[in-house]
Amino acid sequence: MSDKVAPLRQPASPASTDALTIEVATLIVEALNLELTPAEIDPHQPLYGEGLGLDSIDILEIALVVSKRYGVQLRADGEDNQRIFGSLHRLVEYIIEHRTK
Amino acid sequence: MIAYRAGAPIRAAQFFADVDRVAHALGGARHVLNTCVDRYHFAVGFAATLCRGKVNLLPPAQTPEAVRQIVSLAPDVVCLTDEPEQELPLPRVLYPPDEAPGETAAATVPEIDAARHAADVFTSGSTGTPLAHRKSWGGLTGGVREMARQLGLSAQTPCVIVATVPPQHMFGLESSVLLALCNGHALCAERPFFPADIAAVLGSVPRPRLLITTPVHLRALLAAEVALPPIDLIVSSTAPLAPQLALEAEQRFDTRVLEIYGSTETGAIACRRPTHTLEWRSWPGIALSQQGEATSVQGGHIEQPTRLPDLLEITASGRFLLHGRLTDLVNIAGKRSSLAYLNHQLNSIPGVEDGAFFQVDESRLAHTGVARLAACVVAPQLDAPRLLEALRRRIDAVFLPRPLLFVAQLPRNATGKLPAEALRALATARG
DSSP states (O other): OOTTTHHHHSOOOHHHHHHHHHHHHHHHHHHHTOSSOGGGSOTTSOSBSTTTOBOHHHHHHHHHHHHHHHOOOOOTTTTTHHHHTTOHHHHHHHHHHHOOO | OOEEETTEEEOHHHHHHHHHHHHHHTTTOSEEEEOOSSHHHHHHHHHHHHHTTOEEEEOSOOSHHHHHHHHHHSTTOEEEESOTTOOOSSOEEEOOOOOOTTOOOOOOOOOOOTTSEEEEEEEOOSSSSOEEEEEEHHHHHHHHHHHHHHTTOOTTSOOEEEESSOTTSHHHHIIIIIHHHHHTOEEESOOOOSHHHHHHHHHHSOSSEEEEEOHHHHHHHHHSOOOOOOOSEEEEOSSOOOHHHHHHHHHHHTSEEEEEEEETTTEEEEEEOTTTOSOEEEOTTEEEEEETTEEEEEETTEEEEEEOSEEEEEEETTEEEEEEESSSEEEETTEEEEHHHHHHHHHTSTTOOEEEEEEOOHHHHHHHSOOOEEEEEEOTTOOHHHHHHHHHTTSOGGGSOSSEEEOSSOOOOTTSOOOHHHHHHHHHHHO
């Protein structure tokens, strides 16, 4: 693996994961106009259905803001979509692994 | 070629062999609720149901409450599904495993009488009971044949249909299933969701390609920085498409965008090219007549005179402008319901003393194709998570209220009515 690619693939430090979690939570709250603060989203709660109560239109909206900010194109069939949107934490892990900007 | 899955073609002989297999698996029930997620499976199930002389049921939603209502109307209904973990409360027929292609001999094409009762498509009704709209095979195929003609599609140059809408409602059934089965085109088994999925499915099939979609998905496709393979035609329906969105799509994807208008009751009846005109042109043979604000349609493939749920301005013979909803119908991303139905469900929840849904922001609807509903509720014994959980079992998630306001009482006027303005004022005060 070349040095150019390596930095993107290295596991993120806990501190940067926390910072990204708040950043992504803020993106979600702003994009969906949710009536809560980013800190109120439990990182381990499901985003779909029960939990945060989002539906497929919201997920599409989140996918858009995530692709714009981090250059991550989400795929329903490629990766396990249910897993990625299983929680904010998993979405953040996915972004860390696949971000291009 | 009748279909593609993951870019691999499925021939008509394979389709008819599959129809035969599934027809045998369906058993004795007269009604079939087809929840197959794979569009090819759905098409096979739809045709198998038809060939066995059974009736396809298409409910307005697949929530447990909507399914319970369907069961009360058709107690013998079975659910044909391709998801082993699906848990709807009714007898289930699992779609048999796909067979490897290439083993089937030429099959005979079944002949279906035009008068055959093919499907009951349900609207949510206004009193909490779904209303069945009976579709004959001839009515369905007649409408779709005209749709093909109006979209400029010819069986001589078969196209491949990629659709982001499910096949389980009227527009999805006509445009993404029947257009292929009855008019010589091919459907894609996938239902791509994210922009990158749409690009991948389009890229997996040959041209000419037809993309069937909605304003919500089209907007996402434009906003995403995803390169699309050439699309020969885009067709949008289920909600008004803003002309600027249509223009942007035509320019970016170097294609034409056509828009279809219809209803559950009538199927598709008119189309337009939003970048050229706001005027809709109805299918030849369909007559529009007006009485007061209401417009009725009859003739063509329409089996009985039907009143449209929208306010129309007839501009010339067979031409009209749309001026919004006449009734309390709501349509969010292709899912249809009515305020009366949603209110009925809300007020049926134990602990709810009074409650009402209302529309908050119509300008957002015109802009993005999505406008959420809000609701006010008097329910001192309940909190928001419990109430939302109860609602989720009854109505589709896209109709869940945002915001959900708990109030001491609803702003009813002297006659007990709830002026929309008063409800919106409540929402603004809280917002």
